Amino acid sequence: MEYKGSYFIYKGLKDSGITFISGVPCANLKHLIKYLEEDKEIKYIPATREEEAFGILTGAYLAGKKTAIIMQNSGLGNSINALASLYKTYQIPTLIIISHRGLLKEQIPAQIPMGLWTEKILDICGIPYFKPKNPEEAHKIIKYSADYMEKLSYPVALLFDALYWEYDK
Template identity: 60%
Template sequence: MNASEAVYKAILDSGVDFVTSVPCANLKTVLNYLNDDKDIQHIPVTREEEGIGVCTGAYLGGRKTALLMQNSGLGNSINAIGSLVKVYKIPILIIISHRGDLKEKISAQIPMGQWTKKLLETVEIPYFSPKTPDEAYKLIKDASELSINMEYPVAILLDALYWEHDK
């Protein structure tokens, strides 16, 4: 199982049936799998806070949700996390492609890469950083369950080293 397959299969096996996403090169294959899957409703969005809002509505409508995004958009979603999901206890599995860390070639990605974990800690979102597809599969399933139990988002951070398992 490669990196993308592990993420996709874990989403399926977690019972997630509604996904929003913001385009990301690292998540491209996962997003293609989701687009082809008739059992999961996949709604691409243009901004991360929009994804938070759409997931919130889907959850309130009885769906189990996930948001897939790049960490550069985490800052965009902070207000929606604080004023919507925290207040109304909305569980969302957030799968984040963590740019701006090891092996980053685009300097503009580095500041948010350095701040991502601190931002998640500031808004009290637990996060896990799997290093292998097998570990990602397990942690995504566990994070999805934790999110439901906490009634709050839980994040999975997938860094450049993780995505090397897609090659």
């Protein structure tokens, strides 16, 4: 079965030349993770925390890989120090794919604060971000963002909210 939302994110990552991905699982990302794990050309390393994933990706970047991280937005809060002291200081580009929880249709109250703060945190960190509304737009924006992160030598984020994941149902 093809999960349209996840497939177009996967296809965008692949078409962008991203070959090394790490991240922390989220229910919304399960189909994307399955695509990544089945791809022989992309190395996917699961992590227990987002800071660990950023560390893994730093090593991959220094080894010449084009990287991305996948996480839910609560992980952004866990990652502030890695982004500020490592990625900002050493100008490390990576694509940040975020399952933007805590907004529409959220069933878990604990997700709501980070859902409301995610864009503000990205703004404070100076991380450009995009919010694709549908799979076709996601594919195009991922390709654009992957080029943009390399020009900036800094991360670029993509936020996928609850409405986006409806394409996987």
